[in-house]
Amino acid sequence: MSRRGDRPMVPRAEFRSYYGQPIVRPAPWTHDIASYLFTGGLAAGSALLAAGGQLTRRPRLRRTGRVAALGAVAASGYFLVADLGRPERFLNMLRVAKPTSPMSMGTWIFSAFSGAAGVAAVAEVAPLLPASFLRRVLPPAGAVAGLGAAAVAPALATYTAVLLADTATPSWHVAYPELPFVFAGSALASGAGVGLIADPVPATRRMAVLGAALELYGAHRIETTKGILSEPYATGRAGRLLRVGRALTAAGVAGAVLGRRSRVVSALSGLSLLAASAVTRFGIFEGGMASARDPKYTVLPQRERLAGRVPDGPPPD
Structure with a gap:
């Protein structure tokens, strides 16, 4: 039996795997998927912003939200196809609908949202069209499609979280x-953030505060309550990204609340929130990949x- 103060004769064990390979294979995703996570969330948030503008009769907010939603979901499609390698792979996923598969359900959610967001955005150009029939039909169709996109938006924003959590990445x-x-x-x-740039009304500021509170709460829990599995989110590249994300979120909320009388401050707050959202998604992505590699x-x-x-103790006889 060793006495206190004795030097250990066996060196501290190091965690290694056969041939230096990870035990859990990291997800075969590039940073295109991290970009997809951000643009998908931006599309969902913009659709909710547009629906709010539609229901409160704020045409500038409605128009900006619809255009941003379409642009963001188009970017999401590009990043997704870039990661898949060939467009037909995405189309092949539409051949089945499997409720137990986040990827299968996500494909259908993404497709439904894209169609609704496209109709809603196209309706914004109705006044410029020469055909009177389209000028009459498109606005009500856009109103229905805008609310439909907003209804699908929560699923679009969160299904990627289920997709990540459903992997073996620790x-x-x-x-x-x-x-x-x-x-x-x-x-x-x-x-x-899009709303603060376009039309910084009180409802947009409240949306910013609510979104920031949910994001900071969830990130704080992930970084502090998961034992050793919180470590990848606090160290390395992921830790740096998430710290920058928190700072940008705090700056964006502060500007949204305190800069009510300044369009410049509101716009800067919106840019800060957009940057914070992107940096946070990349931080979550990097943290998971780091945990799979070690x-x-x-x-x-x-x-x-x-x-x-x-x-504890010997096994039963």
């Missing part, structure tokens, strides 16, 4: 209760779970 999988809050809050904050984030949580299930 720090994504363990954060399944909080990731939807982060992604929903980020989507609201980015949509509010074997200790797979081994240690498994040992902790096993120690919690197995009682």
Whole structure:
């Protein structure tokens, strides 16, 4: 038996895997997917912004939200196809609808949202069209489509959180209760950012505060309550990105609340919230990838779970 103060004869164990390979294979995703996470959230938040402008009869807010939603969802489609490699792979996913698959459901959610957002945005050009029939038909069709896009927007904003948590990536999988809050809050904050640039009304400022609160709450929980699996979000590139995201979110909310009489301050706040949303999504993406590359984030949580299930002492006879 060793006495206190004795030097250990065996060096501290290092976490290694066969041939230096990760135990859990990192997701085969590039930064196109991180960009897809951001633009999808922006599209969802912009659609909600447009619906709010439509219901409160604010044409500038409605128009800006619809155009931003269409532009963002088009960018999302580009990033998704760029990661898939060929457009037909996306079309092939529409051949089935599997409720237990986040990717399958996400494909249908994305498609439904894209169609509604497209009709709503096209309706904004109705007054410029020469045909009187289209000038009469498009506005009511756009109103229905705009509300339809807003109805699908929460699912578009959060299904990617379910998609990440459904993988074996340790720090994504363990954060399944909080990731939807982060992604929903980020989507609201980015949509509010568009509104603060275009038409900084009180409702847009409240949207910014709500979105920032959800995002910061979820991110704080992920970074502090997951034991060792919180570590990838606090260190390295992911830690730097998430710290910058928090600072930009705080600056954006402060400007939205305090800069009520200044269009310049409101616009800068909107840009800050948009940047914060992008940086936060990239931080979450990087944190998960880092946890998959390091074997200790797979081994240690498994040992902790096993120690919690197995009682001390010799096995029963």
